[in-house]
Amino acid sequence: MTTLDSLRASPNALAEHYARFRVADRLLLTGHSHQAWPDLALAGQVDAVTDAAEAVDRKWELAFAKADRLRAGYRALLDDPDADIALAPSTHDLVVRFLSALDLRRRPRLVTSDGEFHTLRRQLARLAEEGVEVVRVAASPADTLAERLAAQVDDRTAAVLVSSVLFGTSRIVPNLRVLADACARVGAELLVDAYHALGVVPTSVRDQGLTSAWITGGGYKYLQLGEGNCFLRLPPHAATLRPVVTGWFAEFEDLAAEASGLVGYAPGGDRFAGSTYDPTSHYRAARVLDFFAEQGLTPAFLREVSLHQTTLLADRFDALDAPPDVITRDRSAPRTSYGGFLALRSPVAGELQRKLAERGVLTDSRGEYLRFGPAPYLSDQQLDQAIATLGSLL
Structure with missing residues (x-):
């Protein structure tokens, strides 16, 4: 059965099931707009x-x-x-x-x-x-x-x-x-x-x-x-x-x-x-539904994974100490009050998304929000790398 520790590890325990999307080789933080499909989808x-x-x-x-x-x-x-x-x-x-x-x-x-x-x-x-x-x-x-x-x-x-x-x-x-x-x-x-x-x-x-x-x-x-x-x-x-x-x-x-x-x-x-x-x-x-059942990806477990990943992203972002007039996040509520992605507010969100993509970090943006959407097939190391790349841009 899949565990949180096995997903945090590198390589991630699920990544081998997503070979066509090459999730182990790419920083796919597009989860809010489009998660990868498992190979069984084909x-x-x-x-x-x-x-x-x-x-x-x-x-x-x-x-x-x-x-x-x-x-x-x-x-x-x-x-x-x-x-x-x-x-x-x-x-x-x-x-x-x-x-x-x-x-x-x-x-x-x-x-x-x-x-x-x-x-x-x-x-x-x-x-x-x-x-x-x-x-x-x-x-x-x-x-x-x-x-x-x-x-x-x-x-x-x-x-x-x-x-x-x-x-x-x-x-x-x-x-x-x-x-x-x-x-x-x-x-x-x-x-x-x-x-x-x-x-x-x-x-x-x-x-x-x-x-x-x-x-x-x-x-x-x-x-x-x-x-x-x-x-x-x-x-x-x-x-x-x-x-x-x-x-x-x-x-x-x-x-x-x-x-x-x-x-x-x-x-x-x-x-x-x-x-x-x-x-x-x-x-x-x-x-895909059968695959989720086989891997034990229940709603409760997926929430556990999501909270771990979005909290890690938020903590790593806070450690950047970025100027709030350039980019910031809502800190008015605990992470349990949020869904499955980290929303970063920036007047140049679209530009940051494009520059991140040039450096191999695929994210999503709408208006003034740059959005990092993790997924269960990403390791902690990949999430760290994605935020580090954002830090180098800032």
Whole structure:
């Protein structure tokens, strides 16, 4: 079984399983935007081609089994074994279907934060141009965000849309239960974007009081599933909603359409299904999920690894004693209040990212934030080297 000490060592105990991404030979601190895939991911893609060649049009029965494996993986990550899960290539697809199920004529108000990922930021901004009232609450301070969002919820609010970990700063948004309760009192929906939590911050629908919430996310970042593996967790009352944006896969197993004369919907997560898709990503995801299980990469252990790595990066950065007007980090909370990357604030973040890449340290930046995203396949020595390189630039 994989241990933290075996991952801290050089060579890292997992690195041999990521030969194609050459994680042992490169300083891949891109984990916040894209972790490497284990070599078994390729076998999943070959599986998809093999099934298509052998079964031809009957491949869909085999492909749906891979989709079910992916759903099971997300249920485990959400600690919600009975959840209805809809799948789609992107969270945008799922968010649009969710929004199309809301009664925006009667409740034309959406509440969100100003720290949301571009999937929400852009789409909500476009809806605002068409007359939907979009209320944006300051994401900072994160410690009070849930309460401040809750204060904006009224009987004109159709939904609140917020992240459980802020993608720009890595801050965890606590007390989402308070927000869920506020939404439930007035009949508003709550959509939680957990993309930047799964794989680095354990999530429990029940323990966090989110049984009535919609939860979306995907496996492109910390779960190493690659593109095309996004999900929407449906709350129990989702069976009463009828998304306007709907694909023909949502007709499967529908028994009510002819009797009512209305467009019908399949039960469960398929209510929010789209249409014909490329199942290759699900084959890849199934292999990677099995790999995680074999290596003991559970949510609790991944959190332990992540906290060790981000704390090490933060400590090494502090030791540089860099001028705060050039680069600094948020020290207002302990590392346990952050997700899976170290966010460094700098007016030249993009320039630093480019110069680090020239020196073999691949990071990620957005706006004024330079982000170091470690991953379980990196050793402590590699993390030390990455920060030392930043120090030489500074």
